[in-house]
Amino acid sequence: MNQNNENFNESINPDFKAKKSLMRSVDEYVEGIVSGNRTILSQAITLIESSREDHKELSREILENCLDRTGNSVRIGITGVPGVGKSTFIDALGIDRIVKGDKIAVLTIDPSSSLSKGSILGDKTRMEALSVHPDAFIRPSPASGTLGGVARKTREALLLCEAAGFNIILIETVGVGQSETAVHSMVDFFLVLMLTGAGDELQGIKRGIMEMADMIAINKADGANLDSAKRAVQQIQNALALFSDRPSGWKPPVVMCSAMEGSGIIELWEKIENYVHQSRKSGYFVQKRKVQSIDWMVETIEQQLKEMFYKHPDVKRHLMDFENKVNEGTISSFKAASELIKLFESKKS
């Protein structure tokens, strides 16, 4: 059994498995991560995903102690509808980069994964080459929680992967709900994979995706698909022209590739490197990361405030009651909110 499969098994039941790993000290974790030990990295991520308070505390300490080793990667978000070939694409791109000397970590954000654990195993198996390569680390989505929680865990895992020396982090999203927005908020570059179709290439695009994309790649541009892929490129370029300029000055390219044939992948990566070079030179790269960090701080604060509120015993006891009154129209939404806030304020949990 290879290391990655072991990682995967641990993620199935983080609370149970993490007990074992609790035996380690913070220093042992940090040293293990920094030395690139994937088993320890994986156990630390399991701690991040645990809902136990002592695990949370421990994982925070690990993270703080790894912090000065983070930041040295290119963070790339990848999205696309199911069937677009994300796993095959990531497999092809990842192996290409590993051959050039890079180390690749692949994380996934899938808020629906708690409902469909099966597909994670499927995804993992499909990254055939990467999943057995010593310079790759694949970690499926945290298997439970709200999008906000899943995203926070993934971002913390990303930092640990950087500390472990992975210099390219791919964050895959399944394109469900708002998961793209979460991924977009933690990456340097956002890649949208698309399929060519029968003349209506733009229908499959979710609202808001075009504005987020730093590049659009038509995958499966091979064989009989090649002509319609070329038309799709043209259509999407026309559509992109309608959007206003990016603050970075970057014009998102539209490219074709075939992960199956391995064509277009090298050219696509060159464009990503161009972007990184260009945006580092202009200062936009660093600026964007700073804004993302502050955004994450603010978001974490707001999440914790809400948690504190809804966990407060008096709020818990009366919330349903106030909701019923609002529904019956005997109290306004504003009054109900004020009363609940008063309960929260009067006696600190």
Place this chain on the structure above:
Amino acid sequence: MNQNNENFNESINPDFKAKKSLMRSVDEYVEGIVSGNRTILSQAITLIESSREDHKELSREILENCLDRTGNSVRIGITGVPGVGKSTFIDALGIDRIVKGDKIAVLTIDPSSSLSKGSILGDKTRMEALSVHPDAFIRPSPASGTLGGVARKTREALLLCEAAGFNIILIETVGVGQSETAVHSMVDFFLVLMLTGAGDELQGIKRGIMEMADMIAINKADGANLDSAKRAVQQIQNALALFSDRPSGWKPPVVMCSAMEGSGIIELWEKIENYVHQSRKSGYFVQKRKVQSIDWMVETIEQQLKEMFYKHPDVKRHLMDFENKVNEGTISSFKAASELIKLFESKKS
């Protein structure tokens, strides 16, 4: 000077003007509002818009006491780009309905209005017929605050207008930023006005608007515009067909009108009445309002939590410091958030 102009002057400086109206008791306000006294209604809305704590308290009491008179209106949101003719349209529709015996209140949400007070006066003047009619009440956007704050005040004003007997509430948004989403969250029916253009009718649509629209009306469908308006209707119908079905089962119609000529307005209103009839019958109308009320409660709670947090003296004192550390990368976003939360928790403001 007519009553509406007086209302308008008061809204310029709510804090100052509200002092006078503070002389009234809660009962006097409530009786005045319920009897349809527009001057008192206007003063009560001014209290809602005031930032003084005693005014807030008073306005909440007024609202609670009016609550059993609310809910008896059709709430309609209207949006469209500047120049689409919203004011002329509202004027034409409003007078049409008043002739049939309805009472119309027009509220505006414009988070940018604090920057451009001039345009409010302009808008108001353009509703020539409505602004001088005794069965109409026009209130410009609260002149300051975040979108969340402006939206809350507008929703409270909406409830007071209902208590005052207005049975059609039109809420206009200028289509800036996220104001449509705010309006959509407080209305029964969302109407999008559009202009016909030179072959590219769909370009002007902001993302997400199509999903919110319960009807799309091509305004200025008159004279030389008529042919291109017909093409626009067809184009938009095709585009709408790409979206999934509404939970209400309603299929948003696309219509033409000319507010200037007065054509199409009656037909448009009939479709709105159809919607109201249909959705009341199915129970969707009531269900949607309940969901909106709970959403407003939750949103108000979250706003107040944030306010409490950012007003906390220790948080205020250290926030900038933590932001700097996050920017320098000497502390993680999560750690900074936790530390700030600890400050907030340890000593209650």
